[in-house]
Amino acid sequence: MLMPNARLTATIAATFLLSSPALGQDEPETADMPSTADRPDHQESARQHEGTSPPDLEIPPLPAGMTLDEVFDYADSEPPAHFPDPVPDDQLFAFVLFDQLEYRVTDDDQPDQLGWEIQGWAGGDLNRFWWKTEGESVFDGPNEGESETDLLYSRLIAPFWNVQTGVQYANEWNPDEYDDRWSYVLALQGMAPFQFELDHSLYVSEDGDVTFSVEGEYDLRITQRLVFQPRAGLAFAAQDIPERNIGSGMTGADLDLRLRYEVKREFAPYIGVRYHFLTGETEDIAAAAGDRTEQWYALAGFRFAF
Amino acid sequence: MTDKLPPSRPKAITRRQFLVATSASAAASYMLLNRPAWAVTSDMARAGDFGELDATAGDGIDLYLENRDLLIGGQPGQAIAINGSIPGPVIRMTEGKDALIRVHNRLPEATSIHWHGILLPFDMDGVPGISFAGIAAGETFTYRFPVRQNGSYWYHSHSGFQEQRGHYGQLIIDPAKPDPVDYDVEYSVVLSDWTFENPHTVFRNLKTIEGYYNFQRPTLANLDDQMQATGMTLGEVIEKRLSWQRMRMDPTDIADVTGATYTFLMNGKTADENPTFIAEPGQRVRLRIVNASAQTFYDIRIPGVPMTVVQADGQDTKPVETDEFRIAVAETYDVVVTMPDDKAYTLFAEAMDRSGFTRGTLAPREDMSAAIPEQRRRPMLTMADMGMMMKGGMEGMKDMKGMDHASMEKQMPHPTGDELPTENLVNRIEHGPDKHGPSSITMAQSAYRRLDYPGAGLGDDGWRVLTYSQLRALERPPLRRPPTREFDLHLTGNMHKFIWGFDGKKWSESDVIRFQYGERLRINMINDTMMSHPIHLHGMWMDLYAGGNLDTNPRKHTVNVQPSELLTVDITADAPGQWAFHCHLLYHMEAGMFRTVAVVRSLEGGSIDADA
Numbered sequence: 001m002l003m004p005n006a007r008l009t010a011t012i013a014a015t016f017l018l019s020s021p022a023l024g025q026d027e028p029e030t031a032d033m034p035s036t037a038d039r040p041d042h043q044e045s046a047r048q049h050e051g052t053s054p055p056d057l058e059i060p061p062l063p064a065g066m067t068l069d070e071v072f073d074y075a076d077s078e079p080p081a082h083f084p085d086p087v088p089d090d091q092l093f094a095f096v097l098f099d100q101l102e103y104r105v106t107d108d109d110q111p112d113q114l115g116w117e118i119q120g121w122a123g124g125d126l127n128r129f130w131w132k133t134e135g136e137s138v139f140d141g142p143n144e145g146e147s148e149t150d151l152l153y154s155r156l157i158a159p160f161w162n163v164q165t166g167v168q169y170a171n172e173w174n175p176d177e178y179d180d181r182w183s184y185v186l187a188l189q190g191m192a193p194f195q196f197e198l199d200h201s202l203y204v205s206e207d208g209d210v211t212f213s214v215e216g217e218y219d220l221r222i223t224q225r226l227v228f229q230p231r232a233g234l235a236f237a238a239q240d241i242p243e244r245n246i247g248s249g250m251t252g253a254d255l256d257l258r259l260r261y262e263v264k265r266e267f268a269p270y271i272g273v274r275y276h277f278l279t280g281e282t283e284d285i286a287a288a289a290g291d292r293t294e295q296w297y298a299l300a301g302f303r304f305a306f
Numbered sequence: 307m308t309d310k311l312p313p314s315r316p317k318a319i320t321r322r323q324f325l326v327a328t329s330a331s332a333a334a335s336y337m338l339l340n341r342p343a344w345a346v347t348s349d350m351a352r353a354g355d356f357g358e359l360d361a362t363a364g365d366g367i368d369l370y371l372e373n374r375d376l377l378i379g380g381q382p383g384q385a386i387a388i389n390g391s392i393p394g395p396v397i398r399m400t401e402g403k404d405a406l407i408r409v410h411n412r413l414p415e416a417t418s419i420h421w422h423g424i425l426l427p428f429d430m431d432g433v434p435g436i437s438f439a440g441i442a443a444g445e446t447f448t449y450r451f452p453v454r455q456n457g458s459y460w461y462h463s464h465s466g467f468q469e470q471r472g473h474y475g476q477l478i479i480d481p482a483k484p485d486p487v488d489y490d491v492e493y494s495v496v497l498s499d500w501t502f503e504n505p506h507t508v509f510r511n512l513k514t515i516e517g518y519y520n521f522q523r524p525t526l527a528n529l530d531d532q533m534q535a536t537g538m539t540l541g542e543v544i545e546k547r548l549s550w551q552r553m554r555m556d557p558t559d560i561a562d563v564t565g566a567t568y569t570f571l572m573n574g575k576t577a578d579e580n581p582t583f584i585a586e587p588g589q590r591v592r593l594r595i596v597n598a599s600a601q602t603f604y605d606i607r608i609p610g611v612p613m614t615v616v617q618a619d620g621q622d623t624k625p626v627e628t629d630e631f632r633i634a635v636a637e638t639y640d641v642v643v644t645m646p647d648d649k650a651y652t653l654f655a656e657a658m659d660r661s662g663f664t665r666g667t668l669a670p671r672e673d674m675s676a677a678i679p680e681q682r683r684r685p686m687l688t689m690a691d692m693g694m695m696m697k698g699g700m701e702g703m704k705d706m707k708g709m710d711h712a713s714m715e716k717q718m719p720h721p722t723g724d725e726l727p728t729e730n731l732v733n734r735i736e737h738g739p740d741k742h743g744p745s746s747i748t749m750a751q752s753a754y755r756r757l758d759y760p761g762a763g764l765g766d767d768g769w770r771v772l773t774y775s776q777l778r779a780l781e782r783p784p785l786r787r788p789p790t791r792e793f794d795l796h797l798t799g800n801m802h803k804f805i806w807g808f809d810g811k812k813w814s815e816s817d818v819i820r821f822q823y824g825e826r827l828r829i830n831m832i833n834d835t836m837m838s839h840p841i842h843l844h845g846m847w848m849d850l851y852a853g854g855n856l857d858t859n860p861r862k863h864t865v866n867v868q869p870s871e872l873l874t875v876d877i878t879a880d881a882p883g884q885w886a887f888h889c890h891l892l893y894h895m896e897a898g899m900f901r902t903v904a905v906v907r908s909l910e911g912g913s914i915d916a917d918a
Contacts, residue, residue: 033752036794036832037738041809042819045793046909049822057785057824057880061452063429071428071882072823072907078914079435079884084416085917086435086886088466089812089898095514125805125812126744159747159800160554191802194551221525265511265518305515 095305096120100258102301103139104274110295111141121154130154130164130189132199144174150185150201161190168203182206195219210238211246225263229272231256240281245289247281258299266305273298352377353500354574354581356391356475362399362453366406369394371413371473378500379569379576385472386413386463392472392574393496393598394461401456401482407449409441416440419449420464420844421477422636423620423863426451428883431844433464436884436902440465456481457620458594458638459863460496467505467600469892472574474498474598479620486780487616489592489642493583497595497633497655497664499568499602509893512562512804519564522661522684523556535683553749555836557686558659559801560762562837562893563601565662570602572655572664580675581666583653585645591668592616592642593653597633600892603658603838603866605632605764606639608668609679611651613641615772619862622780631772632658632761634840634866636890643668650674658763660684685763687836693737693750693870725788726828728876729855731755735832735872742810746798748834753872757853761838761868775853777860785878786849786856792828797867797889797899799835804897806889812898817913819887821879821905828876833867839894840866843903845885848875864890879905 040048062071097119104113117134135147152166164187171180183203192198199215217231233254237246253276260270277294278286286293353376359367374387388394399405411417418440420432430451434440441447456479463473476494501508511518524532524547532543550557575581585591593613597604607613607630614625617640625642633639645651650669657663660681667675734754740746757775764771799806808816821827829848831841847861851874854860859876867873882905889899902916 033734033736034732035736035738036753036796037741039735039794039830040792042793042795043817043913045791046820046913049791049825049909060425060881061427061454062882063427064450068882069907075883075904075906076914080439083435083439085814086433086464086902087813087888087896087898087900089896089900090814090917093510093513125800125803156744156803159744160802161744191554193554194548195554221523223525223527224521224523265515 090124092122092124094120094122097303097305099303100134100301101303102270102272102299104136104297104299107296107298110292111138113137113145113297114139115299115301123154126156128154128162130162130166142175144172146170146172150187152185152187154189158190160192161188163188183211192216207241209241209244211241211251212236212238225261227260227262227268229256229258229260231258237282245282245285247285249280249282251280251282252276252278256299260303268303269301270303271298271300350375350377350382351390352574352579353383353385353392353472353571354579356393356395356574357389358396358398359389360398360400361405361407362403366408366448366450367397368408368410369419370410371417373413376472378502378571378574379578381502381569383500383502386417386468387472388475392474393498394473394475396476396478396494397461399453399477399479401453401479404450404452408446409449410446411441411443414443416442416465417468417473418464419461421449421451421459421461422842423457423459423638424451424477425454425845425847425881428845428881428885431885433844433886436886453479455479455620456485457617457622458596458640459620460596460598460636460638462598464886467509467892467896469598470499470501470505470508470600472498472500476594476596476598478594486622487592487640487642488590490589491585492592492594494573495583495593495595495653495666496571496573497597497599497602497604498571498574499563499599499657500571501563501567501569503567505600505892508563508567509896512893513897516802516804517556517559519562519566520556520558521564521566522558522560522659524550524558531683532686554802555687555747555749556801557688558684559687559836560685561601561603561657561659561661562804562891564659565657568602568657568662570604570655570657570662570664572653572666575664575666577663577665577678582672582674583666583668584670584672585668586670587645587647589645590642591645592640594638594640595633596638597635599635601635603632603634603761604655604664605630605658606653606655607631607679607769608643608651608653609676611643611646611668612770613643615777616640616642618777618860619864621783621861623860624778624780624858626772626776626778627770628772628776629769630764630767632764632866634838634864634890635892636840636842636864637862637866645670650676652676652678654679656681658685658761660763682763682767687762687869690759691762691836691869693734693752693754725790726792728788728851731851731874733872735830737834740834742796742798742834745800745803745805745807745812746796746810746834747800747802748798749836750834750870753832753834753870755853755873756868756871759868774850774866777850777852778854778858779860782857783847783849783861785880786876787826787878788856789826789828789876791822791825792830794830794832797831797833797835797839797841799837799894799899801836804893806894806897806899808899808901813900813902814898814917816901816916818884818902818904818916820909820913821877821903822909823879823882823905823907825879826876827879828874831865831867831871831873831875833869833871833873836869838866838868839899840864840890841888842890843875843877843885843887845881845883845903845905846877846879848877850875881905 100117115136119132121128130152133149137145148170152164154164168183183205187201189199215233220228258272260268262268274297431437459477653666740748760771842864
């Protein structure tokens with residue numbers, strides 16, 4: 001087990017590392033040579049040339065029944081309405097990734113869990129409807145669990161980054177109680193330098209509570225199909241939220257290691273471990289109530305997409 | 307089984323013979339299509355059994371397009387057959403005559419045939435949405451145009467992903483004047499790639515999962531391999547890999563679609579099926595090689611036999627002897643080889659990313675074969691592919707070779723009607739800030755001439771490899787003069803999201819590129835991406851700046867632009883109408899790396915939206 005201090009240092013380091021997406025790209029070195037910035041594209045070039053008259057040229061064969069003037073008129077018009085698009089480049093696609101669908105076994109007498117993290121999108125290259133859902137429910141104990149589902153509009157704003165906004169529905173349940181809430185979501189999802197996949201989300205609940213989470217993962221390819229994936233998910237709160245047993249500051253984290261085998265790109269069984277813990281005031285609140293503040297899990301599941 | 311052409315000259319096929327042949331194949335395919343799916347494949351026809359038709363003889367030819375199950379490398383595949391086969395028949399024409407082709411669409415969907423590299427009226431060019439509406443299911447469309455050129459070309463569908471399913475064939479135009487190329491026998495060599503997956507699925511895989519088909523990525527397991535290949539220490543290899551990871555780029559991203567799904571074909575046959583080209587010792591064999599692939603670049607060589615390149619893209623070139631050349635998608639090369647002796651030789655065509663190969667055999671008799679060369683290690687991109695000047699200037703100096711002081715000065719595109727220089731063009735252009743938005747990942751620091759560069763993975767084998775800088779027109783082509791207008795065109799893409807375009811835009815987001823009728827125009831293509839793109843202009847030649855001059859630079863219908871390359875073409879805008887201009891990698895084109903070009907009376911006023 002990590003000591004609290006080492007744990008805190010590690011999580012702060014991870015947060016710093018994961019939360020520094022470089023949105024811009026590297027600036028080129030300046031040198032004494034022409035720059036693409038100063039050169040015309042086809043519209044500028046055409047504008048600069050307005051008014052010049054074409055030289056005489058032997059007229060090539062034209063479409064049957066058309067004069068040269070008619071061909072020029074055609075060339076300068078929009079295509080006839082019944083023409084299809086030459087390339088279907090604005091097709092919409094839909095994609096679903098079950099990133100985690102796993103059984104989590106505890107190392108003590110705590111109940112086992114069924115856990116999932118799924119996301120999907122539908123849309124074009126830049127604009128998409130994006131949804132994410134994650135949660136867990138106790139498998140061999142009382143019927144209890146929690147889930148969070150984000151429904152988002154997503155826009156590619158930089159080559160590697162999507163900005164996403166929408167709502168989250170979150171719920172928690174046990175045999176005696178069912179709690180749920182809606183929140184507003186603002187997220188930044190994408191790939192950071194060194195190929196870390198990152199997802200940052202800021203939530204404002206219907207009660208005005210502000211929380212933030214960041215998840216990062218990295219695929220280390222051992223072979224073409226065997227992939228080792230460290231993953232960290234950190235949660236923060238901007239204020240105390242007594243009804244959710246949350247204190248302000250960093251509230252907790254999941255640190256995961258998974259090893260998957262890509263039978264196909266879309267299908268990979270995996271095994272792994274998770275270390276879940278609470279920190280700061282949230283940890284104190286749980287400890288005071290006699291609840292557990294950390295838990296190890298061994299896990300196995302499937303990652304699949306369609 | 308005729309995977310070879312008759313020796314030397316085309317055999318005229320009479321209309322009667324042809325009608326008999328086509329009705330037989332139509333009947334056969336009708337029976338095939340109506341057979342239950344569980345029927346055994348033993349009597350299913352094999353791909354690669356294609357004939358030859360003359361479209362300028364008699365009263366024209368008929369092409370029948372249909373869905374047909376064919377054995378591809380022994381496995382049943384759902385192909386689009388032309389007159390029963392993939393590839394389709396070799397179509398011959400004679401320069402100076404009129405071609406007449408009736409295309410009968412027996413597919414359940416619209417189709418088209420584009421005559422690749424052929425000068426013709428725009429309504430005969432066969433691009434649905436630009437030249438015409440396409441050929442609806444069940445309809446017949448008649449192509450008729452005067453043949454004004456000669457050489458080796460090809461034809462293919464311009465509708466959706468049909469090309470991936472076998473809708474292509476070779477087109478050979480015999481010259482009106484005596485052929486400058488001397489040969490005894492000639493053969494068609496149609497290279498292609500085949501997948502048993504639905505091409506729409508392939509496209510979706512590319513759009514949804516990055517690197518879907520790349521199983522040659524950097525891994526822990528191949529660290530040692532990379533150390534041995536490069537002579538670097540473990541630390542250096544890791545440092546190099548981290549520098550690529552920092553940029554979020556994969557140096558093994560050589561091909562989007564690979565041997566993981568592709569079966570590589572030569573004349574419709576796999577390496578195991580070994581298409582054979584018969585030639586006697588001492589005979590000069592002309593190989594008319596076309597790359598009809600959807601995505602695959604091939605590296606071609608005949609171990610033990612040097613090749614003399616005599617044509618590129620159907621245009622006679624000054625003969626140049628080489629041992630290997632890379633053929634980009636949609637290019638054609640004619641090479642002449644002399645059979646050294648009474649032995650078999652392998653015509654080896656290796657996919658650029660080394661994920662597979664196909665081959666044929668040059669032999670004096672059937673059923674012979676020679677050793678198949680070992681596949682080489684897959685190449686990796688280097689910093690030179692990002693336009694970086696190497697420390698110490700080694701790479702930079704190499705680039706500057708043959709560059710004089712005039713070109714070191716800032717050459718700016720000319721805004722006036724002045725004539726532009728035609729020799730010693732600027733060698734390197736620095737990348738300004740990237741203005742191309744989220745659809746473009748530009749890692750390149752500069753774009754530079756790479757005419758001497760044979761391409762990733764070539765040039766270090768101890769034998770000669772052809773480069774564009776060696777291509778010279780045999781004779782000065784007509785209509786050449788210095789250009790008076792120029793613009794830059796950036797080849798852009800987001801490899802991470804599989805978005806492709808020009809200047810950061812897809813076709814549907816773009817406006818029409820206008821050429822003024824009669825003008826001589828220069829396009830400087832700047833490849834901002836880390837992949838090679840074969841760029842094809844319909845209806846007009848592109849005069850490739852290959853380091854020569856107005857007399858000697860070659861004409862091309864398709865030019866391959868390598869990563870970070872600055873490649874210049876000059877065009878005489880002599881073909882009024884609307885034309886397609888695009889990357890010929892099928893999945894890049896369908897993703898939007900495509901433009902409508904309009905050759906108009908005047909450039910006054912604004913351009914119209916392409917997707918109106």
